[in-house]
Amino acid sequence: MDLDKAFRGKKVLITGGLGFIGSNLAHRLVELGAKVLLVDSMIPHHGGNLFNIADIKNKVAVNIADIRDENGMDYLVRDQQFIFNLAGQVSHTDSMTDPYTDLEINCRSQISLLEACRKHNPTVKIIFASTRQIYGAPDYLPVNETHLLHPTDVNGINKMAGEWYHIVYNNVYGIRATSLRLTNTYGPRMLVKHNRLGFIGWFIRQALDGEEIQLFGDGTQLRDLNYVDDVVDAFLLAAAHENANGEVFNLGTEAISLMELVHLLIEICGSGSYTLVPFPPERKRIDIGSYYSDYTKVEASLGWRPQISLRDGLERTVAYYRKHGERYW
Amino acid sequence: MDLDKAFRGKKVLITGGLGFIGSNLAHRLVELGAKVLLVDSMIPHHGGNLFNIADIKNKVAVNIADIRDENGMDYLVRDQQFIFNLAGQVSHTDSMTDPYTDLEINCRSQISLLEACRKHNPTVKIIFASTRQIYGAPDYLPVNETHLLHPTDVNGINKMAGEWYHIVYNNVYGIRATSLRLTNTYGPRMLVKHNRLGFIGWFIRQALDGEEIQLFGDGTQLRDLNYVDDVVDAFLLAAAHENANGEVFNLGTEAISLMELVHLLIEICGSGSYTLVPFPPERKRIDIGSYYSDYTKVEASLGWRPQISLRDGLERTVAYYRKHGERYW
Numbered sequence: 001m002d003l004d005k006a007f008r009g010k011k012v013l014i015t016g017g018l019g020f021i022g023s024n025l026a027h028r029l030v031e032l033g034a035k036v037l038l039v040d041s042m043i044p045h046h047g048g049n050l051f052n053i054a055d056i057k058n059k060v061a062v063n064i065a066d067i068r069d070e071n072g073m074d075y076l077v078r079d080q081q082f083i084f085n086l087a088g089q090v091s092h093t094d095s096m097t098d099p100y101t102d103l104e105i106n107c108r109s110q111i112s113l114l115e116a117c118r119k120h121n122p123t124v125k126i127i128f129a130s131t132r133q134i135y136g137a138p139d140y141l142p143v144n145e146t147h148l149l150h151p152t153d154v155n156g157i158n159k160m161a162g163e164w165y166h167i168v169y170n171n172v173y174g175i176r177a178t179s180l181r182l183t184n185t186y187g188p189r190m191l192v193k194h195n196r197l198g199f200i201g202w203f204i205r206q207a208l209d210g211e212e213i214q215l216f217g218d219g220t221q222l223r224d225l226n227y228v229d230d231v232v233d234a235f236l237l238a239a240a241h242e243n244a245n246g247e248v249f250n251l252g253t254e255a256i257s258l259m260e261l262v263h264l265l266i267e268i269c270g271s272g273s274y275t276l277v278p279f280p281p282e283r284k285r286i287d288i289g290s291y292y293s294d295y296t297k298v299e300a301s302l303g304w305r306p307q308i309s310l311r312d313g314l315e316r317t318v319a320y321y322r323k324h325g326e327r328y329w
Numbered sequence: 330m331d332l333d334k335a336f337r338g339k340k341v342l343i344t345g346g347l348g349f350i351g352s353n354l355a356h357r358l359v360e361l362g363a364k365v366l367l368v369d370s371m372i373p374h375h376g377g378n379l380f381n382i383a384d385i386k387n388k389v390a391v392n393i394a395d396i397r398d399e400n401g402m403d404y405l406v407r408d409q410q411f412i413f414n415l416a417g418q419v420s421h422t423d424s425m426t427d428p429y430t431d432l433e434i435n436c437r438s439q440i441s442l443l444e445a446c447r448k449h450n451p452t453v454k455i456i457f458a459s460t461r462q463i464y465g466a467p468d469y470l471p472v473n474e475t476h477l478l479h480p481t482d483v484n485g486i487n488k489m490a491g492e493w494y495h496i497v498y499n500n501v502y503g504i505r506a507t508s509l510r511l512t513n514t515y516g517p518r519m520l521v522k523h524n525r526l527g528f529i530g531w532f533i534r535q536a537l538d539g540e541e542i543q544l545f546g547d548g549t550q551l552r553d554l555n556y557v558d559d560v561v562d563a564f565l566l567a568a569a570h571e572n573a574n575g576e577v578f579n580l581g582t583e584a585i586s587l588m589e590l591v592h593l594l595i596e597i598c599g600s601g602s603y604t605l606v607p608f609p610p611e612r613k614r615i616d617i618g619s620y621y622s623d624y625t626k627v628e629a630s631l632g633w634r635p636q637i638s639l640r641d642g643l644e645r646t647v648a649y650y651r652k653h654g655e656r657y658w
């Protein structure tokens with residue numbers, strides 16, 4: 001797949017474009033010669049950070065807007081050839097304390113975006129950022145795309161609905177859409193201010209700060225972590241492949257226990273420590289146990305597989321925060 | 330299971346209580362000696378009809394309210410021992426022309442109800458009316474509960490989310506909830522004014538009016554139809570069984586082709602005719618082909634199985650509309 005040919009000169013919209021994955025995607029698309037428009041609501045604590053695009057700010061357009069705003073979306077989607085739809089509320093615990101906001105962002109706003117495309121840009125191709133969270137606690141490992149969806153929290157439910165709006169609009173209206181079910185993603189530009197958007201950013205910050213990382217439970221839970229550049233590749237491949245239309249794909253990689261992960265992280269940082277603590281009740285109730293993905297479908301269909309080893313990815317990430325930490329701490 | 334003992338003197342709330350299934354459930358609960366509160370929004374064309382409870386109006390309480398109203402629900406759920414949660418937008422085609430309203434009714438209002446229970450009545454037991462629509466076009470027949478959920482329209486997506494909010498609130502907060510995935514339900518008190526809430530009511534009306542029923546496609550599509558009294562039984566059994574908490578159950582019965590169904594209906598009515606016509610495009614795009622349920626799980630867990638034959642059920646239904654048709658036409 002010639003990604004340069006696929007994206008050079010193309011008009012591309014990224015929702016959540018100032019966030020972690022969105023901004024990394026923007027960097028890559030700028031390299032590829034795309035005309036990039038970043039839409040972000042800049043809701044506090046959601047991950048949007050203008051520093052994420054500081055080095056490409058003259059090569060992209062930025063529009064601060066909330067994708068819940070129907071009129072704004074009606075305008076912004078016009079003439080775009082690709083939409084990478086990454087805007088979302090991603091905190092599981094926040095979705096339980098405020099289910100309405102999670103519903104607005106992860107369901108209503110997805111309908112707004114899709115309705116805007118139906119009315120004003122039905123030839124666009126959309127890639128939706130879904131999540132392994134919609135599977136809930138796995139019935140078996142590794143989890144493939146035919147695993148039942150039984151989410152354990154409101155965020156998982158609403159992301160499941162958000163994904164299916166895309167598939168239905170693909171099937172009913174022919175608005176080409178693909179959903180990528182992301183597992184844990186890490187790398188430069190991720191939010192490390194607090195621990196509500198996932199554990200890995202928080203662990204990295206704590207290790208760099210020489211603090212004691214708290215591992216819930218016995219630390220044997222398995223996870224698979226994708227480096228953000230690999231995830232960006234998957235978005236580009238899904239956008240460029242017509243055989244991805246209407247499909248859902250797991251991303252993933254090899255599994256590692258959280259304890260092994262923390263050992264590796266502490267070694268790379270040369271600082272930090274860890275301790276095992278019991279699960280806090282509000283976390284335990286929505287915990288999913290071990291998880292890792294079967295990603296053979298995306299490999300067979302799009303030729304994607306992760307390229308960056310965990311050690312390599314963590315080293316790059318730690319180096320980024322050593323250099324730019326003050327913009328994220 | 331002694332249903333009389335389970336419900337006598339108990340406080341019971343039915344959302345969508347003036348609608349088809351809700352009002353039939355109300356009749357049964359009044360017989361069983363329950364204290365019944367019916368909440369209904371009376372949104373036009375949704376199925377609410379005060380005549381549905383004309384013969385029990387002095388034995389039930391009626392509160393016209395929309396379950397989207399958070400403050401109202403906060404008040405109405407208090408002290409209830411059972412909630413039969415049947416309020417919903419059920420038109421597939423309406424969900425595609427107005428996805429926002431479907432989202433408000435089938436998602437936001439379910440969160441409102443569950444949040445009201447979490448805050449003000451966490452010991453209640455809730456039975457949610459889900460639908461076979463969430464399976465989409467079957468991968469295999471009969472469809473059991475481990476069949477993947479891949480809805481074909483916005484209504485199916487939002488009902489899927491609505492069901493899962495209940496399961497998550499059961500699992501996370503211990504608010505006991507069961508979801509019944511209904512297949513086509515028919516019987517007295519169903520809406521027959523228009524064809525947007527399902528085909529069977531419309532077919533009955535047309536046969537009684539001596540009109541020509543239009544069957545889409547070749548008429549060989551299979552469906553399973555439950556008589557409403559059987560469905561009411563399932564709601565009561567699910568409410569009374571603790572082993573139903575957190576579970577989803579298919580209802581169902583034997584399959585019949587739509588053409589055979591129409592033949593039987595015309596025979597029973599002694600009037601009407603039918604013709605095969607091509608699918609209208611907006612229907613074809615969300616059609617699911619043949620469907621019938623595997624209901625062995627609910628039979629094994631709750632001892633439920635349908636008791637009323639299709640012929641018997643249709644005869645009772647036709648007799649009802651011959652007598653009361655003017656209140657429904």
